[in-house]
Amino acid sequence: MQLSSLQNGSDIRGVAMGPQANLTAKEVDTLSRAFALWLAERTQHSALRVAVGMDARLSGPALKEACITALADCGLFVLDCGMASTPAMFMTTVSDQTHCDGAVMLTASHLPSDRNGMKFFTCQGGLESGEITALLRLSEGDLPRGRAGQVQTFDFISIYAEGLRQKIQQETGQTQPLKGLKILVDAGNGAGGFYAEKVLQPLGADIQGSQFLEPDGHFPHHIPNPENAEAMQSLVDAVIRHNADFGLIFDTDVDRVGAVDKGGVVLNKNRLIAAISAVLLRETPGAAIVTDSITSTGLAEFIKAHGGIHRRFKRGYKNVINEAIRLNHAGQYTPLAIETSGHAALKENYFLDDGAYLATRLVIEVARLHQKGLCIADLLADLSEPAxxxxxxxxxxxxxxxxxxxxxxxxxxxxxxxxxxxxxxxxxxxxxxxxxxxxxxxxxxxxxxxxxxxxxxxxxxxxxxxxxxxxxxxxxxxxxxxxxxxxxxxxxxxxx
Known part of the structure; x- marks a missing residue:
């Protein structure tokens, strides 16, 4: 099998379990060695550090072990981050506590439980499609091996969560800014349960009623996908049942998020974009918001009415992110690139598509509005929605x-x-x-x-x-x- 068949844009994706498996420990070993070689050529560093994490998929532990073993055999210092999120793995490349040259995340996002994949990062962000193609070419040649590296277990998700907590505290000016708020998390048995226990609860939030926080690669309750109607309804029901002030739902690897407001008001797709746009345009009037191509006419009018410029672009999170970066370089301040799928990347956060960071921005707004007796849905009063x-x-x-x-x-x-x-x-x-x-x-x-x-x-x-x-x-x-x-x-x- 040609490894090039596993390329899915800027990711590696394949079947990891069953008779049709084409992404096994063998393929992960080869791809990991190719990444080590690619990273060495790119950075010219002699002592490379790489972090490796995984989501909740059943194939994750075996593939993670294959990745770590291969990287260590290439002479690298490897941080085994265990259960992690895709955005957290990028953050290992910019964190002062890890100083990683690169990172690998084992995930296939919201795809079925028998699938898995690999995402590769440097401090510049996720590898682009052309860089994945170059890595695959390297995998066909001589690869490094037989060099004694080191492996260290490292709980990076707690460090990542601490950064999100500090963001909320700094923006609200309070040590317990979520006291008096009931905020639920539906992690869909993916990797996002940490957000309830490590971010919200320490800041005073009541998280009773949160559901499916434990990682389980069978995904027994619903697909961990904010675009999935059944998944969203599950959170709506929980918010109503527990009379919660707010609810958050993450995809498997936490690079996407959806939300439900008090009373069961769904905040995804155009509504989610409108909500975060209203917050950002209040802070920086005249800014541009980049979205994917299927956003509504009403959203475009909403952004304009709030003093913004709407730039509707191609689908694909890399496409909207790169367009936002291009606009900033051209002199048009653009704080947000976002898709109706729940992928959102903010300029203030490395233009990283990070569901937990978007959730954090929304939670800050929930706390602000709560003091005024309002909720997120009140921001959307002038959003015209299609019949x-x-x-x-x-x-x-x-x-x-x-x-x-x-x-x-x-x-x-x-x-x-x-x-x-x-x-x-x-x-x-x-x-x-x-x-x-x-x-x-x-x-x-x-x-x-x-x-x-x-x-x-x-x-x-x-x-x-x-x-x-x-x-x-x-x-x-x-x-x-x-x-x-x-x-x-x-x-x-x-x-x-």
Whole structure:
């Protein structure tokens, strides 16, 4: 098997358990040695330090051991951080207490329990897609081995949590700023349980009612994913049942977060973006907020009304982060890059997509508003939300799915020029976004090629009941010519 088949953008992803396993201790050994070589060439350091952590997956301990053993055999000093979060592993490269040249996180985010993967970091952030490709090329050559390194067990998640506690204390000016607040955490049996016990509780919060804090790679209760409807409903029910002031839900490796406000008000997707945007734009009016491509018209209006500039960009957390960095370099202050999935990276935090840091920023605001008898949902009073929204994912049946997807999008651009009701959205950076007047559906659709899967993704929103159906009908007239190459049944079923 070619290791290059394991590349998933800027990550390594594979099946780690069962008869189809293609990411085993053997592959991790090779990739870890390649990372050691890549890091040595990049840093020119003779004595390298690397931290290694894992999420709650059942395959994690064996793969972590393979990674640590390989790195030590390359002569590195290795910190075994055990159960950790992806953002915490990056922080080992910038922390004064660890001074690591690099870090490795064993995780496959929200993917099924039989999957696993590897994320690689330096103090510059996660490796980019091109750097992963270079690392994979190195894995095909001679790799270092037979050098006696050292391994030290290191509880870095407690140091990371201490930094988050200090942030809350500094911003509120209190040692126990969460006293009198009931804040729940749903970790989904991933790696995020530490946030309740090591961040919230020491600051005075009542965390009774928090759920699924214990790591369990079977993920027995629900998928640890803030985008998953069942997972969000589980937290909504807990917040209502325990009359909590706020609730937080993390994905498996804690680089994403969703929230639920008092009374069970869901704060994810556009609402989550609006909430943190309101906080940041109060602090720095005139700033730009970078989001992914599927955000709503109402969110764009909300950001503008709060004195900000909305920059809608491509999906993919690396894409929005890099665009925010580019804007800052160009002179436009941009404090936030965020996706509707819950990936959020703040300039003040190394532009690291860090679910626990975003949660911390929200908790600070919860404490501030609580003193005034308000809650996060009050920040969203002027957020206009669509009457309807739907997403359709259409499988591509051809092997050359990227070529097909690009040709389909180009054909749709040409088709849109012939349709009076199709109004191309200005400054769209992914796929094709088309707007419709009140008479023709009062909304928009975005059609794009999935980042990693052979799928065409379609998002449709409308400001009125029945509007999505009207827009979908108009789009279906174009797509029906591709029924041989596209699985149209999800859209067809909706229209019948």
């Amino acid at each position: 309807e929204s739907c997403e359709f994912r259409l499988a591509i049946r051809t092997d050359a799915f990227r070529d097909f997807g690009q040709s389909l999008i180009q054909a749709l651009f040409a088709y849109a020029d012939t349709q009076p009701s199709f109004q191309l959205a200005p400054e769209n950076h992914e796929g094709i976004r088309v707007q419709f007047s009140p008479e023709e559906g009062d909304g928009w659709f975005l059609l794009r090629l999935s980042l990693h899967e052979p799928l065409i993704a379609i998002n449709i929103e409308s400001e009125r009941a029945g509007g999505v159906h009207i827009i979908a009908q108009q789009l279906m007239k174009f797509l029906s010519a591709y029924q041989g190459e596209l699985e149209l049944s999800p859209l067809a079923s909706y229209l019948t």
